[in-house]
Amino acid sequence: MHIHKYEKWWLVFGCATLVAFLVILAIGAFHNGTHPNEGKITVDYENVDSIKPFDNPGVHKVEGKEWDYEVVLVASAFSYNPNEIEVPLGSVVKFYATTRDVIHGFEIAQTNINMMLEPGYVSEYVAEMNKAGEYLIVCNEYCGTGHTYMYGTLKVVDENAQNN
Amino acid sequence: MHKTIDEYGKVEEKETALVEKEEKSPSMKQKLTASFIRVDGKDAKLAMAHMYVAFIALLLGGLAGLLQVLVRSGEFTLPLGIKIGYYQVLTVHGILLALILTTFFIMGFQIASISRTAGAFTNVQRKIGWTGFWLMLVGTAAAAAMVLLNKATVLYTFYAPLKAHWIFYLGLALVVVGSWLLCIMQILKYYRWKKENKGQTSPLLTYMAVVNSILWITCSLGVAVEVLFQLLPWSLGLVERVDILLSRTLFWYFGHALVYFWLLPAYMAWYVVVPKVIGGHIFSDALARLSFILFLLFSFPVGIHHQLTEPGIEGFWKFVQVVLTFFVVIPSLMTAFSLFATFEMRGRELGGKGVLGWFKNLPWGDARFLVPFIGMVAFIPGGAGGIVNASYQMNQLVHNTIWVTGHFHLTVATAVALTFFGVAFWLIPHLTGRTLTPKLNYLGNVSGILWGIGMLIMSLSMHLAGLLGAPRRSEYSTYGGAEMAYDWIPYQIAQAVGGTILFIAILVIMYIVVQLIWFAPKGEEEFPVATVAPGAEKTPAILENFKIWGVILVALIVFAYTMPIIDIISNSPAGSKGFMPW
Amino acid sequence: MAHKKKAADNLKGTLYMTFAVGFVIIIIWAFCFGLFTDRF
Numbered sequence: 001m002h003i004h005k006y007e008k009w010w011l012v013f014g015c016a017t018l019v020a021f022l023v024i025l026a027i028g029a030f031h032n033g034t035h036p037n038e039g040k041i042t043v044d045y046e047n048v049d050s051i052k053p054f055d056n057p058g059v060h061k062v063e064g065k066e067w068d069y070e071v072v073l074v075a076s077a078f079s080y081n082p083n084e085i086e087v088p089l090g091s092v093v094k095f096y097a098t099t100r101d102v103i104h105g106f107e108i109a110q111t112n113i114n115m116m117l118e119p120g121y122v123s124e125y126v127a128e129m130n131k132a133g134e135y136l137i138v139c140n141e142y143c144g145t146g147h148t149y150m151y152g153t154l155k156v157v158d159e160n161a162q163n164n
Numbered sequence: 165m166h167k168t169i170d171e172y173g174k175v176e177e178k179e180t181a182l183v184e185k186e187e188k189s190p191s192m193k194q195k196l197t198a199s200f201i202r203v204d205g206k207d208a209k210l211a212m213a214h215m216y217v218a219f220i221a222l223l224l225g226g227l228a229g230l231l232q233v234l235v236r237s238g239e240f241t242l243p244l245g246i247k248i249g250y251y252q253v254l255t256v257h258g259i260l261l262a263l264i265l266t267t268f269f270i271m272g273f274q275i276a277s278i279s280r281t282a283g284a285f286t287n288v289q290r291k292i293g294w295t296g297f298w299l300m301l302v303g304t305a306a307a308a309a310m311v312l313l314n315k316a317t318v319l320y321t322f323y324a325p326l327k328a329h330w331i332f333y334l335g336l337a338l339v340v341v342g343s344w345l346l347c348i349m350q351i352l353k354y355y356r357w358k359k360e361n362k363g364q365t366s367p368l369l370t371y372m373a374v375v376n377s378i379l380w381i382t383c384s385l386g387v388a389v390e391v392l393f394q395l396l397p398w399s400l401g402l403v404e405r406v407d408i409l410l411s412r413t414l415f416w417y418f419g420h421a422l423v424y425f426w427l428l429p430a431y432m433a434w435y436v437v438v439p440k441v442i443g444g445h446i447f448s449d450a451l452a453r454l455s456f457i458l459f460l461l462f463s464f465p466v467g468i469h470h471q472l473t474e475p476g477i478e479g480f481w482k483f484v485q486v487v488l489t490f491f492v493v494i495p496s497l498m499t500a501f502s503l504f505a506t507f508e509m510r511g512r513e514l515g516g517k518g519v520l521g522w523f524k525n526l527p528w529g530d531a532r533f534l535v536p537f538i539g540m541v542a543f544i545p546g547g548a549g550g551i552v553n554a555s556y557q558m559n560q561l562v563h564n565t566i567w568v569t570g571h572f573h574l575t576v577a578t579a580v581a582l583t584f585f586g587v588a589f590w591l592i593p594h595l596t597g598r599t600l601t602p603k604l605n606y607l608g609n610v611s612g613i614l615w616g617i618g619m620l621i622m623s624l625s626m627h628l629a630g631l632l633g634a635p636r637r638s639e640y641s642t643y644g645g646a647e648m649a650y651d652w653i654p655y656q657i658a659q660a661v662g663g664t665i666l667f668i669a670i671l672v673i674m675y676i677v678v679q680l681i682w683f684a685p686k687g688e689e690e691f692p693v694a695t696v697a698p699g700a701e702k703t704p705a706i707l708e709n710f711k712i713w714g715v716i717l718v719a720l721i722v723f724a725y726t727m728p729i730i731d732i733i734s735n736s737p738a739g740s741k742g743f744m745p746w
Numbered sequence: 747m748a749h750k751k752k753a754a755d756n757l758k759g760t761l762y763m764t765f766a767v768g769f770v771i772i773i774i775w776a777f778c779f780g781l782f783t784d785r786f
Binding site: 025120141143153 | 249412450451471474476478482486490497501564565633634636638640649701703735739746
Binding site for chain 3: 111
């Protein structure tokens with residue numbers, strides 16, 4: 001099978017590009033830890049309200065962990081609890097989220113926080129809130145008629161700016 | 165208009181002889197004396213049956229698409245008379261265009277391609293094919309009825325625990341089983357040809373259709389297991405709960421190979437038909453086959469790249485499938501080179517000078533070339549966006565945003581769809597014994613250009629809105645007046661503009677198709693099949709050794725899926741009951 | 747490529763076009779990667 005000289009150049013260039021992409025992604029993921037949600041904890045979706053930590057949804061300050069806040073969130077058709085999250089600028093936040101019924105999405109628009117919430121599984125993500133602002137949380141997986149009524153807000157508050 | 169007499173009579177004659185051997189119906193002789201090899205009349209009937217369904221699906225599915233973009237612009241609401249919800253319309257759109265239009269068109273095109281290049285099917289094979297067709301049609305009708313009755317507003321991905329009526333799942337199962345019969349029909353024909361032509365390389369189009377049939381059977385096994393063993397018993401009430409993550413993983417094992425099932429027939433046209441239309445040759449028979457084999461191998465161990473943001477699947481295995489996903493880019497890189505080379509060689513033959521001067525010499529006025537060409541161009545940003553989607557952590561940027569919708573409207577809804585339309589413009593008249601008149605050819609170009617413009621507007625604004633966070637599969641909403649959601653609205657209006665242009669293009673295409681079926685002047689329309697250049701090297705026989713490729717294919721699937729599936733099953737929480745929140 | 751004709755071996759335009767496609771892919775990917783690293 002004869003391959004034209006230029007086709008070899010093109011394939012070398014193309015494959016090298018793909019390898020470069022993969023190396024960048026692998027360093028990001030396995031060295032810097034930027035994995036997408038890969039939550040491993042399972043939970044009884046029909047009884048989430050009585051199971052820790054979902055018996056107490058909300059924003060909790062924590063000490064002695066790698067993160068400063070824990071956001072515990074329960075999604076159900078068609079709302080998030082809590083639907084308003086407020087954290088200070090620069091804080092590291094760990095999200096624990098699950099669903100009480102169908103599959104929902106948990107996307108904080110214009111951030112990298114974007115994960116699927118599936119019945120029986122706890123989705124987890126850690127992020128450093130390094131840009132102040134009011135972010136819209138939307139459900140990005142079709143969950144029924146009220147799908148677009150499912151939204152919330154993340155407020156990343158610059159406390160210094162407020163004090164001034 | 166494009167009745168170029170074939171310069172490579174020798175190759176054509178060989179094919180003719182085969183047709184003769186295969187079937188000795190009296191009508192056959194008449195066709196053989198024609199200037200082109202015609203698809204056998206009985207095969208043509210079967211292929212045409214698929215075309216009717218495909219284009220009815222296009223019209224109705226396109227109408228559903230129009231309603232969606234209008235509603236989501238915020239400027240329109242569904243008329244009160246229509247007692248159909250947005251998500252019901254969305255379900256119709258997805259099922260009719262992504263599943264019905266594609267599957268029916270592909271089966272029709274492949275049957276015609278095999279009949280044209282390897283000779284007529286036997287009566288038994290044809291019977292298997294008709295049975296498959298009717299099963300698919302009954303299945304489609306059953307599923308459609310449930311969607312229209314609002315018993316199955318689950319979108320075309322039907323993710324559990326959304327639970328549709330059992331007839332919906334049964335309908336889908338029938339479509340899949342029917343398609344298997346059609347694939348078996350094609351594979352049987354291929355092996356018969358091999359037996360009758362020992363030691364010879366099979367006709368390229370036949371080979372490609374067979375690879376795609378094998379791909380389809382292998383991938384739809386995943387969705388068949390999901391539907392038959394999980395969703396159907398569950399919707400019938402035989403079992404109470406269903407394993408959600410397993411069902412999704414089975415679905416995406418199917419779902420990603422599905423996109424190559426759509427793409428490969430377009431590649432058939434790009435590799436074999438378009439070169440003939442422009443008067444050139446197949447760039448390389450061997451490389452074309454090699455790219456099809458690579459698609460077959462790497463379509464499967466990659467489905468988890470659709471599940472990158474899901475819980476319950478280890479990051480390591482997600483990454484493994486990301487790496488394998490990047491492998492499947494390679495055959496497309498090869499295809500890009502082959503196509504440019506075909507165009508350049510033909511353009512230079514016609515006197516094109518300079519590095520890019522040959523572009524001018526291509527037959528831009530020929531709809532059979534121009535319309536698929538617009539599709540090829542769309543595949544460049546489509547492919548680039550696809551690489552972004554599959555880029556592991558970067559998937560979080562775009563997952564389930566309308567960027568993804570924009571992405572597959574470039575790939576399947578432009579690259580593939582326009583190629584199918586470009587094929588239909590000669591295939592339908594070829595099958596019905598009519599001709600593509602200059603006027604219809606002109607309208608074909610108009611439809612392709614309209615499609616290109618409409619999609620540029622719609623898809624670009626979808627991509628941009630997606631990067632701003634706008635979710636896919638959502639009706640119009642201001643999300644409680646959130647500032648970020650306001651930024652999405654101009655893009656949604658642009659989508660409505662683009663979508664409206666696309667619908668106009670569909671109306672033009674429907675007009676052309678109706679003309680080609682019933683009204684265009686009788687005559688002979690060529691089924692263009694390019695040959696390799698004279699003096700080409702022989703294609704390595706290993707490319708036809710499906711046993712070897714089968715073993716590698718199974719090994720790759722086992723490698724990529726064993727651990728994730730074991731993890732999913734052994735760590736699974738209690739299954740889910742069904743929900744019908746619509 | 748499986749033929750011997752010398753005239754047809756002039757595929758300079760093809761070389762340029764494919765590399766142009768490659769750069770389009772790199773630009774789109776790099777843009778998205780930039781966006782990804784910018785966001786939390």
